[in-house]
Amino acid sequence: MFLEPKPRSPLYSKVMLRVRFAPSPTGFLHVGSARTFIFNWLYARHNGGTVVLRLDDTDVERNTDASVNSIFDGLRWLDLGWDEEYKQSERLALHRQIADAIFQKGLAYRDFTPAHTGDSEKSGANQTWLFNPGMRELSRAESDRRAAAGESFALRFRVPRGTGEQVRFTDAVYGEQIKSAADIEDFALLRSDGMPTYHLASCADDIDLRISHIIRGQDHLSNTYKHVLIFEGAGAKPPQFAHLPLLVAPDGSKLSxxxxxxxxxxxxxxxxxxxxxxxxxxxxxxxxxxxxxxxxxxxxxxxxxxxxxxxxxxxxxxxxxxxxxxxxxxxxxxxxxxxxxxxxxxxxxxxxxxxxxxxxxxxxxxxxxxxxxxxxxxxxxxxxxxxxxxxxxxxxxxxxxxxxxVDDDQLPPYDPAELIPQKGDAAMALKVLTRAREVLAQTEFKHDPLDQALRAAAQAMGVKAGQMFQPIRVAVCGRKNAPPLFETLQVLGREITLARIDQAIEKLEGCASASPKSPLSS
RNA sequence: GGCGCUAUCGUCUAGGGGUUAGGACGGAAGAUUCUCAAUCUUCAAACCCGGGUUCGAUUCCCGGUAGCGCUACCA
The missing domain is CATH 1.10.1160.10 (Glutamyl-trna Synthetase; Domain 2)
Structure with a gap:
């Protein structure tokens, strides 16, 4: 109706379109992640593809069960569903296998430099960091010897350093992306404890799960060059990437x-x-x-x-x-x-x-x-x-x-002054409510009869319809702003209505005796 | 610091070499109604700055600025 139906060639339906949502259970499911999931889901459903949910839980330090629960609570509430489910932590063998394949090809090397504490961003981040000196050039024999001797090491990707070397990919949202390899550091694939890093685990799983489209937050746009390197290093064709603009707080900062x-x-x-x-x-x-x-x-x-x-x-x-x-x-x-x-x-x-x-x-x-x-x-x-x-x-x-x-006598307390109609006074409110009570005692509690009877009573008393309705409304609802009166009375029923009008009359009488002056008596 | 991404009303956005720059939320005013809500009408409100290209740029290009991201053996 609004859009032309998407043409589907026979070929098209044979393409295995697979997307994944890969939250890491280190916090609660926040709105930005939810949107990423939704976009993935919509893309898959629009194209007849498969939605994979993968818990990227390789960071044992920060993972919590509470977070896992929050993610599932949120996703279940969204009620969109997914088709397959995986846990990254159960796939470590695959990650190491792919890391090893990359290493065997000479595309990665062991880095025996002791891990530096990430806290000191000041000193390191100001310089362009590419690799730890000496490690890239270590001979394979030397590297093997030190590893065999039990020295711990991280495995790093050997980013091409030839002049003019570039990494490129086409993003479905941001278009052609090109970066000089000289601006990409030798990032880690395996930590010194043998655990895969996010980059490695993520790409290894994307390859293994045959993910065809990676739709994720734009904060990964710069990381994608590394991912392309891993995909290619592992002999896989990189999937189609589509990065989403970030959801940010009113002050422009990221959601936290x-x-x-x-x-x-x-x-x-x-x-x-x-x-x-x-x-x-x-x-x-x-x-x-x-x-x-x-x-x-x-x-x-x-x-x-x-x-x-x-x-x-x-x-x-x-x-x-x-x-x-x-x-x-x-x-x-x-x-x-x-x-x-x-x-x-x-x-x-x-x-x-x-x-x-x-x-x-x-x-x-x-x-x-x-x-x-x-x-x-x-x-x-x-x-x-x-x-x-x-x-x-x-x-x-x-x-x-x-x-x-609430029960008939459990109405939240309200100011009796609320019962007084526009351009009226307490005496009028009293008069109106007293008369209304008589009318309501004998009118059928349905919309039309109530409407007719109360309007007629108002007219007979010489007050405007609104001046009659408002006191009744406040008496039964306990406030001025409420749903339409007759429908309300009908649902409330005669018993409760009369009881609440009686209570209102009592309140008014209490006030009247307290303040004897009533200027309008007519 | 290095590298990258982005820039239309307060917010979400449409648009695109020549338009009264469109819609929505929110705001204001009014209509309607038994109050409120809903509904309807109207109003205020934007192309970041500077160059260039062009007969003409908000739109294309470059620069600036600003915001954001990445720059970890976090994800």
Whole structure:
């Protein structure tokens, strides 16, 4: 409809398109990683490919189970699924095998220089570092002798040093990329404890898993030259690369749990009441565009529209407010809409409005139950249409429909002055409520009869309809801003309505005796 | 420091040698309504700077600036 269907040649379907999402379990699943996963997933689904999930857990020092759980929690919530799953730590033999193959070809060498502590970035990073002196030139015999003697070493890639030597690849997003080999250092393949580095493990697995397209964050763009070297060194054809612009904080800095707090964690969005489809929709619009003016898109529309050509090259700001830094645990309690990017919230509201009553009420129920209100599904179903256009996040149900959940006498306290209608006074409020009580005692609790009876009563008393409705609204809802009155009364039922009007009348009488002056008595 | 990537309203973006530079969120004002919300209308708001190419650059090229990334036996 919006885009021409993608032509599929018979040949095309034979191409094994395989993408991978390879998070390292060293922190929580953050929004940037989620977006990378989503883009990979969309690309695969658009083209009929396979999605591989691979835990890049070679950094034993920093891996945590909590992180693994966070990643799976977040991915499961997204509800997109994946086709194959691997753990990098279980594939060490493969990594070493490929490292050895590269070494045997003479494309890597042992570096016996003791590991230097990475902390001293000052001294080292200011100079152009290419390789540790002496190690590159070590003869194979000498190298073997020292290794056999038990000397520990790192294995380094022997980056070509011929003049004019270049490494190149074509990025699907950033285009032709060329770098002089003279600017690439002899990076490590194996650490001195024999463990593979990220570069080696990642490429070895990509080769073995036959990954055809690597779609990942732009922070890897410069690393890609090394990866091309590894692929070629291992005798494999490098896959197609596509680097994604980074998601950054409002101040332009990279997203960090420490600096920006829970707003960067995917589960925060889940807990705040985002719909996964809305969250996905939002993330897709950061750094990618369907090139038409669509904003709200369903999962299927995203699949149909997605292409690497639509990806932007500049970093995208995720415009959250940096107001909630410390307490991750208390966030849902405070959870102001204003914490999140306004477009994310708006999109969520759009998606909520697009849900059927059945669907929305089923999603709302656990939240209401979780807050300690044992509401029956049928009742939730009746309440849902009254709040569907009034909530932006699912959790808003707790504030938007609170008066439906509590018992008749458990309404949160409100100021009796709220009961006084526009251009009226306490006496009018009292009069109106008293009359309303009589009318409501004998009117059928359905929208139309309630509407007619209350309007008629207002007219008979010579007050405006609004002056009659407002006191009733405050009496039953406990506040001025609430869903439409008649629908609300219908769901609440006669018993609770009358009880709450009685309570309101009591409040008013209490006030009247306290302040005897009532200027308007008519 | 070295190498690289990027630059359109506050934010996400469309566009592209000649346009009133389009849309969306957010903001402001108004309409509607029993309040709120939703909806509708209107308004404010942008091509980083300097050169060049050109009849004409926001668009192409170069430089500057700024931001970001990489520069680890982290990923």
């Amino acid at each position: 749990k420490r600096r920006h707090g829970p707003v960067v964690s995917v589960t925060t969005y889940r807990d705040a009441g985002f719909l996964p489809e809305a969250f996905i929709n939002f993330l897709c619009l950061l750094g990618w565009s369907p090139k038409d003016d669509r904003e709200k898109m369903t999962r299927q529309e995203l699949i149909d529209a997605f292409s690497l050509e639509g990806i932007n090259r500049a970093n995208a700001v995720i415009n959250f407010k940096e107001n909630l830094k410390e307490p991750a645990a208390t966030l849902p309690a405070t959870s102001p809409d204003e914490t999140f990017d306004s477009k994310a919230v708006w999109l969520n509201a759009e998606h909520i409005r697009g849900l059927s009553i059945d669907d929305l009420s089923v999603r709302l129920l656990p939240i209401v139950h979780g807050a300690g209100f044992p509401i029956a599904p049928e009742k939730m179903h009746a309440i849902t249409p009254l709040i569907r256009e009034r909530i932006k996040l699912l959790r808003d149900v707790l504030t938007a429909a609170d008066f439906f959940f």
